Amino acid sequence: MPTPILHHFDLSPFAEKARLALGLKGLAWRSVEIPMIMPKPMLTGLTGGYRKTPVMQLGADIFCDTRRIVQALEQWQPVPTLFPTGDTGLGLALSHWSDTAFFEPGAGLSMGMNDELPEPLLADRKAFFEFMDFDRLDQEIPHLLTQLRAQASLVDRQLADGRDFVTGAAPGWADICAYFPLWMARGFLANAGEILAPFARLPDWEARVAVLGHGERETITAEQAWAEAREAEPLGEPRVDPDDPLGLSAGQRVSIAADDYGRDPVEGELLVLDVDEVVVLRETPELGRLAVHFPRMGYRVSAV
Ligand SMILES: N[C@@H](CCC(=O)N[C@@H](CS)C(=O)NCC(=O)O)C(=O)O
Structure with a gap:
């Protein structure tokens, strides 16, 4: 598994969730310090508008929300597991x-x-x-x-x-x-x-x-994280559930927004949609193609 980058700030409680998950798994990761308040151009430049803390980056794949981050971590590095009783x-x-x-x-x-x-x-x-x-x-x-x-x-x-x-x-x-x-x-x-x-x-x-700690943390700059995004290509193939109640298709332009607070929408072409996740592809002049990942739960997906 490549070394993830966490965009976060130390005082963020939700980032503490992600840091502890990295710690439980004993992972090495890179840390980009983001501002506590808007504007956060180096973060929203990656996400396409999502501004919450934390966000995890793996090359040109950007993971929003701790609910998505935890599943990605569990998938990439199943041992030690975050679900020790199998529940x-x-x-x-x-x-x-x-x-x-x-x-x-x-x-x-x-x-x-x-x-x-x-x-x-x-x-x-x-x-x-x-x-x-x-x-x-x-x-x-x-x-x-x-x-x-x-x-x-x-x-x-x-x-x-x-x-x-x-x-x-x-x-x-x-x-x-x-x-x-x-x-x-x-x-x-x-x-x-x-x-x-x-x-x-x-x-x-x-x-x-x-005591779980935070794993092995190394500080890098937002510019370094951007360079990595620019050089990488998003991983993953189109996969849209044909039975999804929204009736959307791969490649269709959609908007994704949290349904609780911090509802800044992210627009892109639909890449993945199932009960667990929704991923959009964004083509950006500065960074090329990026895939932005969200949990399905708690997010509203709409055709644009
Ligand atoms: N559902 C999100 C919630 C994240 C969240 O609300 N984070 C707070 C910080 S702890 C936040 O974004 N605050 C505003 C900000 O950092 O700009 C998640 O699980 O990651």
């Missing part, structure tokens, strides 16, 4: 739980209980996090605390029989999903220790997850 469907389903029910209250609290956020970051996230009512964040704090604690208690309960990890003796994607909102809370909320104190099994388990 792949259940493990992947947990992404939705962690990215909404667990992440959203943590993100709301990180915004609402932090007076030191720089104004440009606040303005960017106000436009971005559509699930948050920034005008009511102050009043929402007690409710958000209840929601964060309710999810944390599920993880604590799962560890009640003395197991080391969420699904048993070995770490996996389920741990990474359950861990990253806590990583965010402990990193961004001054009183996280107090908020999470009732869940006594969490700290030791969190320490075990943190």
